[in-house]
Amino acid sequence: MTPIDILISGLESLQEYLSAHVLTCLIPAFFIAGAIAVFVSKQSILKYFGAKTKRYISYSIASVSGAVLAVCSCTVLPLFASIYKRGAGIGPATTFLFSGPAINILAIILTARVLGFDIGIARIIGAVGMSIIIGLLMSSIFRKHDKENQKNNMLALPEDQKSNRPIKVSLLFLILLILILVIGAASTDYIPWIPKLGIVYILTIFVSIILIFYYSRDEIKQWGGETWFLTKKIFPVLLIGVFIVGIIGGIAAFYTPGSDPSNAVGIAVAPYIGGNNILSCFFASIIGAILYMPTLLEVAIVGDLFGYSAGIMSGGPALALLLSGPSLSLPNMIVITRVMGVKKALVYILLVVVVATFIGFIYGLIGG
Amino acid sequence: MKIEVLGPGCAKCKATEKIVKKAVEELGIQAEVVKIEDLQEIIDRGVMMTPAVIVDGEVKIVGHAPTIDEIKKILK
Numbered sequence: 001m002t003p004i005d006i007l008i009s010g011l012e013s014l015q016e017y018l019s020a021h022v023l024t025c026l027i028p029a030f031f032i033a034g035a036i037a038v039f040v041s042k043q044s045i046l047k048y049f050g051a052k053t054k055r056y057i058s059y060s061i062a063s064v065s066g067a068v069l070a071v072c073s074c075t076v077l078p079l080f081a082s083i084y085k086r087g088a089g090i091g092p093a094t095t096f097l098f099s100g101p102a103i104n105i106l107a108i109i110l111t112a113r114v115l116g117f118d119i120g121i122a123r124i125i126g127a128v129g130m131s132i133i134i135g136l137l138m139s140s141i142f143r144k145h146d147k148e149n150q151k152n153n154m155l156a157l158p159e160d161q162k163s164n165r166p167i168k169v170s171l172l173f174l175i176l177l178i179l180i181l182v183i184g185a186a187s188t189d190y191i192p193w194i195p196k197l198g199i200v201y202i203l204t205i206f207v208s209i210i211l212i213f214y215y216s217r218d219e220i221k222q223w224g225g226e227t228w229f230l231t232k233k234i235f236p237v238l239l240i241g242v243f244i245v246g247i248i249g250g251i252a253a254f255y256t257p258g259s260d261p262s263n264a265v266g267i268a269v270a271p272y273i274g275g276n277n278i279l280s281c282f283f284a285s286i287i288g289a290i291l292y293m294p295t296l297l298e299v300a301i302v303g304d305l306f307g308y309s310a311g312i313m314s315g316g317p318a319l320a321l322l323l324s325g326p327s328l329s330l331p332n333m334i335v336i337t338r339v340m341g342v343k344k345a346l347v348y349i350l351l352v353v354v355v356a357t358f359i360g361f362i363y364g365l366i367g368g
Numbered sequence: 369m370k371i372e373v374l375g376p377g378c379a380k381c382k383a384t385e386k387i388v389k390k391a392v393e394e395l396g397i398q399a400e401v402v403k404i405e406d407l408q409e410i411i412d413r414g415v416m417m418t419p420a421v422i423v424d425g426e427v428k429i430v431g432h433a434p435t436i437d438e439i440k441k442i443l444k
Contacts, residue, residue, distance in 0.1 A: 038432070046416055077376065081407055082416040218435065233379065339407070
């Protein structure tokens with residue numbers, strides 16, 4: 001291993017993420033995330049976080065609304081703090097806090113594409129289920145908080161922006177975008193290139209027709225702006241991160257005899273986080289909680305660095321890391337602590353680590 | 369006129385502040401633009417999603433970075 005080899009291993013892992021099969025899923029995914037951010041009425045979701053909403057409704061909405069509301073992490077924290085202090089209380093607030101970053105649509109799509117369909121699905125189900133479990137536990141541990149807070153729960157809900165677009169059209173629009181994504185990213189084993197391009201082309205024309213007749217110029221501009229904003233913010237960081245992951249692999253290969261850059265770190269850490277046992281899941285979950293991972297990079301860290309793609313890391317710890325990773329990091333721990341206080345924040349962090357461990361372990365038993 | 373831009377300092381909130389200032393300048397109106405970054409204060413205004421724009425105490429924009437035309441329409 002020379003420095004050049006190390007550089008090459010960085011470039012090789014970069015190449016994997018710039019290849020056609022990843023880009024064909026990421027580019028439409030950015031457009032979908034942009035469309036969701038601009039076109040989905042956030043106000044209509046926010047009203048379910050009020051103090052008078054029935055508990056089970058708040059919990060279920062909180063557990064899935066991350067996909068719609070939380071494309072940008074800076075919107076999550078004020079929203080969390082508002083629900084916590086003035087809205088539905090600590091349970092739904094922590095449910096939302098966890099699920100927000102965890103079921104981000106970009107991350108799910110990339111997980112399914114790069115790491116495999118099964119773990120992608122497991123990630124959605126795991127994140128939704130886990131967010132509800134954590135919310136319920138938090139509210140039963142800190143029941144007193146909600147009682148004390150019931151007096152000042154007047155949340156000023158913004159008025160619903162009236163849109164004269166029928167809901168059917170909005171739904172059709174999103175479905176078309178998702179179809180483009182699914183068909184565009186489908187393996188050529190299922191659909192050969194030529195019909196695939198044809199179908200994507202026809203779908204794109206349908207999308208344009210809807211845009212022309214039902215969306216105003218300003219809205220389309222906003223959609224484009226939002227898509228570009230997300231791409232600009234996430235994609236370069238992902239590429240740099242992937243490159244660094246490759247470099248670390250290269251350096252590790254230098255110190256681990258008998259390995260190459262694609263599996264060196266995986267082999268080195270396999271005794272601790274590789275197996276489908278409870279201890280591996282626990283360590284993986286702790287790593288996920290502490291390590292700050294920019295959006296989407298957790299996929300590369302699990303797949304390439306720790307060797308899930310190479311078959312060195314099993315499904316259990318991989319899922320545990322994917323679950324605890326995006327929702328916890330040092331910067332957001334600080335904000336959580338400031339909003340909730342040290343005690344509640346510690347309990348929340350502990351719950352995330354423990355529940356992620358168990359869900360990972362169960363997944364390892366079933367499918368990993 | 370008092371215009372408040374609320375946001376904890378993320379990219380979009382900074383963009384919003386810039387757009388608001390530009391709109392004020394282009395319209396040539398007398399307005400004071402204030403940035404509010406403290407999370408507690410943002411919540412006290414009843415704002416759940418940032419960036420938000422408040423004009424003379426009235427919440428006008430919540431949860432997205434406005435375009436310059438949007439701001440101009442509000443300020444007029």
